[in-house]
Amino acid sequence: MEFILNFLGSLLNQFQSPTLAFLLGGILLAAFQSKLQIPDAIYKFCVFMLLMRIGLEGGMEIRDGKIEDMFLPAFIAVTIGCGIVFLGRVTLAALPGVKTEDAIATAGLFGAVSASTLAAAMVILDENEVFYEAWVPALYPFMDIPALIVAIVLANIYLTKKKKGAETKVKIWPIITESLRGSALSALILGLALGLFAQPEKVYEGFYDPLFRGLLSVLMLIMGMEAYTRLNELRKVAHWYAVYAALAPLAHGLVAFSLGYVAHILTGFSPGGVILLAVIAGSSSDISGPPTLRAAIPSANPSTYIGSSTSVGTPIAIAVGIPLYIVLAQAVFEM
Amino acid sequence: MTYIATKVIIVTEKIILKRVAEVIEQAGGSGYTVIASGGKGSRGIRTTGSAAVVDDFSNIKIEVVTMDRDAAERIATNVAEKFFQDYSGITYLETVEILRPHKF
Numbered sequence: 001m002e003f004i005l006n007f008l009g010s011l012l013n014q015f016q017s018p019t020l021a022f023l024l025g026g027i028l029l030a031a032f033q034s035k036l037q038i039p040d041a042i043y044k045f046c047v048f049m050l051l052m053r054i055g056l057e058g059g060m061e062i063r064d065g066k067i068e069d070m071f072l073p074a075f076i077a078v079t080i081g082c083g084i085v086f087l088g089r090v091t092l093a094a095l096p097g098v099k100t101e102d103a104i105a106t107a108g109l110f111g112a113v114s115a116s117t118l119a120a121a122m123v124i125l126d127e128n129e130v131f132y133e134a135w136v137p138a139l140y141p142f143m144d145i146p147a148l149i150v151a152i153v154l155a156n157i158y159l160t161k162k163k164k165g166a167e168t169k170v171k172i173w174p175i176i177t178e179s180l181r182g183s184a185l186s187a188l189i190l191g192l193a194l195g196l197f198a199q200p201e202k203v204y205e206g207f208y209d210p211l212f213r214g215l216l217s218v219l220m221l222i223m224g225m226e227a228y229t230r231l232n233e234l235r236k237v238a239h240w241y242a243v244y245a246a247l248a249p250l251a252h253g254l255v256a257f258s259l260g261y262v263a264h265i266l267t268g269f270s271p272g273g274v275i276l277l278a279v280i281a282g283s284s285s286d287i288s289g290p291p292t293l294r295a296a297i298p299s300a301n302p303s304t305y306i307g308s309s310t311s312v313g314t315p316i317a318i319a320v321g322i323p324l325y326i327v328l329a330q331a332v333f334e335m
Numbered sequence: 336m337t338y339i340a341t342k343v344i345i346v347t348e349k350i351i352l353k354r355v356a357e358v359i360e361q362a363g364g365s366g367y368t369v370i371a372s373g374g375k376g377s378r379g380i381r382t383t384g385s386a387a388v389v390d391d392f393s394n395i396k397i398e399v400v401t402m403d404r405d406a407a408e409r410i411a412t413n414v415a416e417k418f419f420q421d422y423s424g425i426t427y428l429e430t431v432e433i434l435r436p437h438k439f
Contacts, residue, residue: 290392294350298421302392 007327014323017127019120022217023318026224038222046219047287048187050119053208054137055191056200061134063196070135072267073277074142076259080281081143084111084252085150088244097238101155105293105300106241108151109309110248112285113144115184116219117314121279121322123216125272128326130335132272138192143280145179148289152296159299175296182288223286223318227311234307241304245284245312253282253321257328264333271333275325282321284313337432340439341407345397345414346372347424352395358413363406364399365439372396376423394423400431402439 014020029036062070088107093100118137125132149172156170179185194200234242260274269277290306329335343364345355352369359367372394401407411426418424433439 291350294348294392306392 003331007331010327010330011323014124014326015319017124017323019123019127019216019220020319020323022220023120023224023315026221026226027228027315028224029221030225030228036225038218038225042218043222044183046215046222047115047184049208049211049215050219051115051184051187052191053204053212054119054122055188055193056195056204056208057134057191058136058138059192059195059197060201060204061195062138062192065133065135067135069133069267069269070138072263073136073139073260073269073273076256076263076277077139077142077280078146080252080256080259081111081145081147082150083255084248084281085147085154088248089154092240092244092248095238095240095244098240099301099304100158101297101300102237102304104151104155104158105297106244106305106308107248108148108155108293109289109305110245110252110284110313111143111147111151112289113140113147113280114283114286114314114317115140115188116216116223116286117283117317117322118276118280119212119216120220120318121276123213124322124326125275130272130275130326130329132270132276136273136276137280138188139277139280140188141179141185144185144285144289145176148179148285148292149175151293155297155300159297175292178292178295179288182292184287220318223310223314226286227315230307230311233303234311237301237304237307241308242312245308246316249282249284249313249317249321250324253278253317253325256281257325261332271329271335274333275322275329278325279317279322282317282325284309284317286310286314337434338402338436340400340402340431340433340436341404342429342431343399343401343407343410343426344429345399345411345424345426346374346394347397347414347418348422349393349395351418351422352397355397355414355418358417359397359399359410362409362413363403364401364410367397367399370396370398376425400433400439402433402436 085107088110089104092098092107093103118140122137152175153170257274257278260269260277263269264274286309290302293300293305294302347355356367399410407428411428415426
């Protein structure tokens with residue numbers, strides 16, 4: 001009983017985090033039909049700055065550290081990314097009123113990763129003075145790309161069977177290049193490369209790092225506003241999507257947390273790293289995933305997967321998921 | 336001195352712009368103009384220039400002017416057949432007067 005009370009108390013503390021407060025503020029603004037608009041260009045710039053900063057930091061750490069520590073967590077990331085989509089294929093797709101291709105696309109988006117959720121978790125971990133290896137955010141593409149590929153392949157297999165037509169071969173390579181060319185991943189990978197091969201310490205300390213928190217607060221505001229606006233889309237589709245979108249992020253995060261715990265025992269993966277891995281698994285893509293899926297599974301209704309991910313999945317992953325894993329880590333690792 | 340030509344207008348999702356452009360060129364269109372677009376249709380309201388998280392889901396209006404009436408009909412039919420099952424969009428033709436026919 002005491003444990004549960006402690007748990008709820010810490011959870012409540014986390015809600016006062018400025019990062020979460022901005023997200024909730026964005027939701028409130030949109031709910032009260034505020035005329036405040038944040039231009040698309042600012043949104044894109046925020047995403048670029050956050051991922052560049054994350055990439056630079058990760059690249060500099062990999063340059064100075066041991067890359068082999070990354071292998072097991074990267075393998076876990078790939079496994080979770082694929083596993084989430086298969087799980088969605090057998091759970092969400094089996095529910096009444098849910099079209100199979102819509103369900104697969106939704107699961108693909110939940111398997112993919114949200115850059116804003118990841119950045120929010122990093123700032124909240126810093127606020128709590130929790131250490132994590134700086135290369136952990138670089139696990140992003142290891143989960144993101146496999147999840148999208150599995151979703152697109154599964155959807156194609158299903159649609160081919162349904163039509164009983166000639167088998168259309170899914171080309172994997174274009175999906176990979178399309179994902180890598182997306183705005184979020186290109187910035188992350190460029191940052192990693194610059195951190196590895198250049199000496200970006202000065203520009204990192206003088207520009208990218210100081211602006212990180214401020215720009216994240218703007219991004220959280222946008223995510224909150226977008227979440228509320230997209231709720232209308234979700235209302236038009238089966239209610240099961242809302243249920244899936246509320247439960248799946250936490251289920252995925254907890255599975256990743258336990259696998260991360262195994263890595264902690266085997267290779268000394270840090271508790272902060274375990275938390276971030278859980279956050280990455282619990283997040284659902286909001287930038288690069290939707291256009292990739294829309295182009296590759298055109299018959300899936302975008303309202304189902306974008307509505308589930310943006311309006312319910314992301315707010316839950318940030319506002320409930322991140323505090324939950326931190327409190328869980330405090331209990332498990334006795335931090 | 337003006338000449339009679341046909342303009343094909345396609346309003347659809349930005350995400351398929353590249354593929355629509357290919358269809359236009361294959362069907363005999365020599366060029367096209369793309370304009371950011373918005374409005375209301377059977378799939379709901381689309382705004383222009385909003386801070387939508389996914390910019391690729393905004394709409395565009397593509398205009399193709401051609402002297403060849405058959406090519407214009409081919410473009411409209413091919414685009415509609417190829418994309419409008421899965422993507423939202425409308426297409427229509429207009430007769431327009433042009434100058435400098437060699438441009439088209």
